[in-house]
Amino acid sequence: MKNLFLVSIILAGGLFGCQKSEMTLSGIGTGNSTNTNTLSKKILVDASKDGGAWWFPQYGSYSANIDHQGKALADYLRGLGYQVDELPRGATITTAVLNNYSNVIRAVGFFDYAPAELDAYKSFLSRQTSLLLVNDHMTNTQNDALSAYLGLNFEGAHWGPVTSFQSHAITAGVTSIPYIAGSVVRNWDPSKITVLGSLPLTGGLPGSTVAAMGIVNQPSSRIFFIGDIGGIEQVHQPFVSNLTKWLFR
16 A cells, blocks of 8 residues: 555655665676567566655665565565566666566656666667556656656546456456546547556546556557556455466466
């Protein structure tokens, strides 16, 4: 569950804005792996731009073995046999790092990507890869470059739960997903974005909705997006099980 006290600290003083990560990238690939079978069982959690939703309450130095808000999801995936590597806040995304994975979880873009980091993601998505792009509230921050590149213009802070779903393998058996101050996509290109879960548009016309989660239609990669990290971190079932089976190759 996201920490509202932490959010208030961030908004008041920009607590994490200039913090340098003390966690090294030891154990995280930096070469060019080509073994498809090996890559399929590896997941990189890109929490490099995290504002607290993944790593809280850790701050300054980061350890995957110590309690943090993203640990339940990471441990769930490890229990399924995946090798899960978690990037610390402040790490730099490079093509050399991403080349060692075919599966990435982007855990919230509170801080933006440098142009070279976005280029690294473009290279990653040109392969047969999988990306779970998770965002959070956009109350006092701007949409990040990776989301914008994918046609996802996240905005605002909306509360759920999400109960309106389109039929899909990911939503099978799912009746509700918590949505706690998550961002949404108001306008999208239906030829590129398939919305699987929506919320009512506050103040809009009756029946108007905004996108909470869905698929980015991309020729080489599988890309799923959701604007709130809560249901993912809480390993809300059967949603997370369905998503894992569909997304990760």
